[in-house]
Amino acid sequence: MAAKRTAGTLALVGGGEFDAACSGFDAELLAASGGTQVVVLPTAAAFEHADRVAERAAEHFDGLGASVTPLMVLHRSEAEDAGNVETVRDATFVYLADGSPLHLRSVLKGSALYDALLAAYERGAVVAASGAGATLLCDPMVDPRGGAYTVGLGLLTDLAVFPYHGTAADHLRERSVDLLPPSAVLAGIDEHTALVRDPDGNWTVDGEGVVTVYGDGERHEFRPGDHVSLAR
Secondary structure, eight states, rough: OESSOOEEEEEEEEEEOOGGGGGGHHHHHHHHHHHSSSEOOOOGTTSOOOOOOOOHHHHHHHHHTTTTEOOOOOOOOGSSSSSHHHHHOOOSSHHHSOOOHHHHHHHHHOHHHHHHHHHHHHHHHHHEEHHHHHTTTTTTOOOOOSEEEEEEEEESEEEEEEEEEGGGHHHHHHHHHOOOTTOOEEEEEOOTTTEEOOOSSSSSESSSOOOOETTTEEEEEEETOOOOOOOO
């Protein structure tokens, strides 16, 4: 699988963001960013109290010595706003919160804001995405409506993410495994767990849970500290 942008650090989180259980890897991501400011996009939670998500993020990162800029991009028009676009382009750490991946896609796909996110990542910024965000950055993307596949944003190709892997309904997990395209790999990421890609393209597991990788009819589990191979 290929990442279209490889200059920054990318963290795919299985869910449960802005929780004390994520403090360890969030502190490491903050250090990798070289800054003390995190731009948080609660876009996916537009219909689930996005303001509360922003408040949780601010409290969480305050405990890590950083401040949060909540960017309330909840609709498509706000993803084309020049001020929002500039904020993302200049960021050293951008965090996509959990929620609805389909709404997040409708807001970001083909937008000026998403182009700015790619530009920031290419420049060396840290990009973290939890749950819906982690799913959407990949192509193919796991469809939350039934576990099949749809089109994601494609920052990472031939990789799909199944968040909340350890606690998800068995039939959804099994459907995603069964329908996995032959060219792709599926990474099942537990809550409070991150699959992190460094600027050199190396993947490692961090957090409290397990990352389970499916492909070619095989299943492999990786625990915190393990290096992960996602090559087919």
